[in-house]
Each structure stands twice: as structure tokens, then as C-alpha cells.
Amino acid sequence: MSKRLELSNLTDEQVAAEMSRLTRRSFAIGFAAALAGGAGVTWLATRSNKDGLPWPLRKVLEFNEQVAETIYSPSRLAPEFPHERMAEPRVNGTVGLHESPSIDNEVIKVTGHVDRAIPMEAIRKLPAREMTTEFKCVEGWSQIVRWKGVPLADFLEKFGAASKYVGLSTPSESNHGGGNSERYFVGFDRASAVHPQTLLCYEMNGQPLTAAHGAPLRLISTVKYGYKCIKRVGIIEVTDRRPDDYWALRGYDWYAGL
Amino acid sequence: MKRIVHKHPRPTRWMHWFNVPLLFGMIWSGLLIYWANDVYAIRLGTWTLFPFFPSWFYRALSIDHRLAEGMAWHFALMWLFVLNGIAYVLYTFVSGEWRHLLPNRNSFREACMVVLHDLGLSKVEPPPRKFNGAQQFAYTSVILMGGGSALTGLAIYKPVQFAWLTQAFGGYEWARLLHFALTIGYVLFFVVHISQVIKTGWNNFRAMVTGYEVVASEKPTHE
Missing domain, CATH: 1.20.5 (Single alpha-helices involved in coiled-coils or other helix-helix interfaces)
Structure with missing residues (x-):
């Protein structure tokens, strides 16, 4: 025609x-x-599942991750807000929080390329950074919170080693039991781990962290969703093998970069 | 005497129809995501006129507890949605089709006349051009909305890497609200679009499928 x-x-x-x-x-x-x-x-x-998703969708997430890593710049910071706007964030996750912390005597293990035990005391002695930033949950809500802690970059420089990835986990080595006695763990690409707004925090909104918010030490990163911001850090692994991630094994994106 | 007249170019038709399942997929996966923090509602003071969405809606469509699945689909389909949109805009400009689509200085008055006519308040028939003023506004707006969805989407997808964009929309929460509101806009567009297509009839609809329409006049109605 x-x-x-x-x-x-x-x-x-x-x-x-x-x-x-x-x-x-x-x-x-x-x-x-x-x-x-x-x-x-x-x-x-109907493709076979890879970590909770049909594998082609998982592949797309991995492709998106490569795109995101290409455009990522460590100099881009999340905006900071006036302190007055800070508020208590929702307690959304309790996985891995079953062991009650002994706040001051806590020791953080560094594993992988090194094998060290760092007392909380030593972490508190490192220069601290404070920031009032918007915490973003993958569910879609957000909350302005004031954080104080040590940049993970500084911690890694002092106590860690060069690596492609950083894995963080709650203290328990065991994966058994389910529910609250489960271990929680996250994986970070190195670039996000050493972002200036990725902090190992011990204070929230001007107060020491509470157990529900991950005392004695939790991770906060403005370049990741909340599910990457692990509470109650017990083990930090510097590794070249991509660490597993609790929610990424359950259908969510491993990278989860903002 | 009847004649066959070419109306819609093939690329326009393909991109239009490809967009139908794409937009459906984006809205569907978007609902799976939105469910996880379904805070929006139309409120009058403290009184909720309509919550987005009532629980029967989620139940009827099995939307609950599918956030991860929704995100995976949303962040896969987004590429096709954006590429199709860019291809459409490029084609429309290069081919000159934009001349039929963009509103001009008469369009607003004409659009008002068309609306009055369609509401049964005026007997003045819409002009028999390819697109009348109301269509020009509607079809141009929906493309701008598509751009808005892509940009507000990027603003909430990468709010730190594109912090300037997120700020331009008034921050993360505003960008999310705008992203949602635009989606409601598509649904409203869809309802009006479908009613108008049904009302206008088979010859008009068939032109979007085949590219050709049958006209009664000797003279082509356009071009």
C-alpha cells in the first residue's frame, strides 16, 4: 500500500x-x-530464580549497577539539613539484633585481608564526622536524622586494607535459628564504602545509639538505601570476593546505590 | 465518493502501541513499589476523601508484599519506556509531524470549543484537521508528562548522584509525590483518551492501526 x-x-x-x-x-x-x-x-x-528474582531481571539489575558505577562520583554529597528537622527514624529491622551489646567493651572484628580486633574505644578516638541527612528506606519513606561517627574510609585506612569490596555483618557467625537470632549482613562496593558520607555511627540525634538502632556501632551511608545501613556491626570484612547481602538474597538489588 | 487517506506514519503507530504495554508495566510495577509506603490520599482537612489506595484495591490485584519484584521490573522496563519516548520525540521532530501536534496560538480557543462540544454545551463541530486544539494540548501534555516521569523517577532513583535534580523538584519527598501524581495523570488521560476514541468511532481508531482512514471528501483533509 x-x-x-x-x-x-x-x-x-x-x-x-x-x-x-x-x-x-x-x-x-x-x-x-x-x-x-x-x-x-x-x-x-518463569526463568529460574537467582536470589529471589528471575535471572534475566537479576541481570538487568547488574547492568544498572554497572551504569550507576560509571556515573558515580565520590564528590557528590547528599544534601545536609538544619538540625531542627531531625527526628527519630522508624525501627524497621531487628534481624541480627538478638545479642545485647556490651556497649563499651564491644570489639569490632576486621577480617578478610587482615585479622584484627578493634575495641570500640579505638573507634571513638578517631576523628568524628557529624551530618544531618535524609535516611531513605527502600520502602519509600525517608527521615532526616543527625548522625555522628567515623567515616568508614578512615576506619579502613587505619584498620583495614585495600580491597574491591567491604562486607559488614552482625557479630553472630551463625546463620541458624531464623527470626531475630539470624545474622544480618551487607555488601559494599569499595567506592560507596569510602564515600565521605559513609559513617560508622555511634550517635544518633545527639544521643548514644540505642540497641534498637544498632548500638554500639551501625553503618549509615547516604549513597545507599537503609537496608544497606547495617545496625550492630560486629564484623567488617575487607575482601575481593563480592560479599553476600541479606536483602539482595531475597530479591532486592545488591548495589542499591542512590 | 470515498477515498483512502494516509493519516498516521508507521513509526508513530509502532511507538504508540509499544508504549501501551510499556506504560502498563511501569504503572503495574510502580504500584508494587508504592504499596510499601502508600501515604498519599486526597484529603480535605483531616477528612480523607480518597486514599491511594483502599485495601480492597490491593487485595483485588494482589499488589501487597511484592516490593522487590516491583523494583526489578520497574528498573528493567524504565529503559524501554525512556528509549521509546526519546525515539518518539526525535521522530516527531525530524519527520515534521510536530506541526500537527504542537499547540499554536489558535489551539487554546479551539480546545475550549472542543471541550464545550464534547460536553454537549456547544453545537460547533471540532475542525476536521488531523488533530484539533484539544488533541494538540492532550498529546503534547502527555509527552511532557512522560519526560516529567523520567526526570522525577531519576530524582528518586539516584537522589545523591542527581541531587541537583532532586532539589529542583523540591527534594526527595516532593519528587516522589510528583512521580506518583504524574502516574495518576496517565490514568486520567487514559480514561478520557479511550472514551474519545470510542466516541469518534472505528474509522479513526483503524487509522491508528493501519495508518489509513476513509474520508468522504474529494480533497484530502490534511497535508
Whole structure:
């Protein structure tokens, strides 16, 4: 069918016949395209699971991660807010918080390329940074909170080693038991771990951290969603093997970068 | 005497129809995400006129507890949605189709006339051009909304890397609200669009599928 048809003199019957032909053809193509699309989506949704997602979707998240790492710049900071706007964030997760902390005598283990035990005391002696930033939960809510702690970059420089990744975990080594006695763990790419707004915090809104918010030490990073901001840090692993991540094993994005 | 007239170019039709399942997928996966923090409602003072969304709505569509799945689909389909949108805008400009679509200085008055006519308040028929003033406003707006969705989406997807953009929308929470409001906008657009297509009839609808429409006049109605 070309535009020439418009110029030719067709009888009304010929017009009707030609339009039915065009209509049949276009609807057949449309129907085939819809079928192909439907088949594609069905195929995609029924692929074997990789960590809680059909693997092609997991692949897309990994592709998005590469794009995000390409555009990532450590000099871009999350905006800070006036202190007056700070408020208590919701307590959203309790996984790994079963062991009551012994606040002052707590020791943070550094594993992987090194094997050290760092007392809380030594961490408190490092230069602290304070920031009032917007905590963002993957669920969609956010809350302005004031944090005080040591940049993870400084901690790693003093007590860690060069590595591609940093894994953080609650103290318990065990994965058994389920519920609150489960271990919680997160994985960080090095670039996000050493972002100036990635802190090992011991104060929230001007008060020492409470147990529910991860005392004695929790991670806060403005470049990650809250599920990466592990409470009750017990073990910090400097490693070149990409560490597992509690929620990334359950269908969420491993990178979760903001 | 009847004649067959070319109306919608093939790329326009393909991109239009490709966008249908794409936008549906974006809205669907967006709902799975929104459920996890469903704080918006139309309120009059303290009285909630309509919550987004009532629990029967989530139950009927099985939307609850599917945040991770929703995010995975949303962040996969977003590429296709944005690429299709960019391709459409580029094509529309390069092909000159924009001349039919962009509102001009008469469009506003004409759009008002069309609205009055469609509400049964005026007997003046809409002009028989390819797109009347109301259509020009509607189709141009919905493309701008698409751009708005992409930008507010980016503002809440990467609020630190694109902090300037997030700030431009009034911060993270405002950007999220705008992103949601635009989606409601598509639903309203959809309702009006579908009613108008049904009202206008088969010949008009068929033109969006085949590219051709049948007209009664000797003279082509456009071009």
C-alpha cells in the first residue's frame, strides 16, 4: 500500500475492499506482536530464580549497577539539613539484633585481608564526622536524622586494607535459628564504602545509639538505601570476593546505590 | 465518493502501541513499589476523601508484599519506556509531524470549543484537521508528562548522584509525590483518551492501526 492509492480513483467498493485488506493485515501484525510480547514476558517471568528474582531481571539489575558505577562520583554529597528537622527514624529491622551489646567493651572484628580486633574505644578516638541527612528506606519513606561517627574510609585506612569490596555483618557467625537470632549482613562496593558520607555511627540525634538502632556501632551511608545501613556491626570484612547481602538474597538489588 | 487517506506514519503507530504495554508495566510495577509506603490520599482537612489506595484495591490485584519484584521490573522496563519516548520525540521532530501536534496560538480557543462540544454545551463541530486544539494540548501534555516521569523517577532513583535534580523538584519527598501524581495523570488521560476514541468511532481508531482512514471528501483533509 502506498500513498499512490490516495490519488487513484477507486469506487466505494474498492475502497471498502482495500481497507479491509489493510485492516486484516495490520491487526494480524498487531496480534502477532502482542503474542510475541506476551511470550517474552512469560518467558522472562518463569526463568529460574537467582536470589529471589528471575535471572534475566537479576541481570538487568547488574547492568544498572554497572551504569550507576560509571556515573558515580565520590564528590557528590547528599544534601545536609538544619538540625531542627531531625527526628527519630522508624525501627524497621531487628534481624541480627538478638545479642545485647556490651556497649563499651564491644570489639569490632576486621577480617578478610587482615585479622584484627578493634575495641570500640579505638573507634571513638578517631576523628568524628557529624551530618544531618535524609535516611531513605527502600520502602519509600525517608527521615532526616543527625548522625555522628567515623567515616568508614578512615576506619579502613587505619584498620583495614585495600580491597574491591567491604562486607559488614552482625557479630553472630551463625546463620541458624531464623527470626531475630539470624545474622544480618551487607555488601559494599569499595567506592560507596569510602564515600565521605559513609559513617560508622555511634550517635544518633545527639544521643548514644540505642540497641534498637544498632548500638554500639551501625553503618549509615547516604549513597545507599537503609537496608544497606547495617545496625550492630560486629564484623567488617575487607575482601575481593563480592560479599553476600541479606536483602539482595531475597530479591532486592545488591548495589542499591542512590 | 470515498477515498483512502494516509493519516498516521508507521513509526508513530509502532511507538504508540509499544508504549501501551510499556506504560502498563511501569504503572503495574510502580504500584508494587508504592504499596510499601502508600501515604498519599486526597484529603480535605483531616477528612480523607480518597486514599491511594483502599485495601480492597490491593487485595483485588494482589499488589501487597511484592516490593522487590516491583523494583526489578520497574528498573528493567524504565529503559524501554525512556528509549521509546526519546525515539518518539526525535521522530516527531525530524519527520515534521510536530506541526500537527504542537499547540499554536489558535489551539487554546479551539480546545475550549472542543471541550464545550464534547460536553454537549456547544453545537460547533471540532475542525476536521488531523488533530484539533484539544488533541494538540492532550498529546503534547502527555509527552511532557512522560519526560516529567523520567526526570522525577531519576530524582528518586539516584537522589545523591542527581541531587541537583532532586532539589529542583523540591527534594526527595516532593519528587516522589510528583512521580506518583504524574502516574495518576496517565490514568486520567487514559480514561478520557479511550472514551474519545470510542466516541469518534472505528474509522479513526483503524487509522491508528493501519495508518489509513476513509474520508468522504474529494480533497484530502490534511497535508
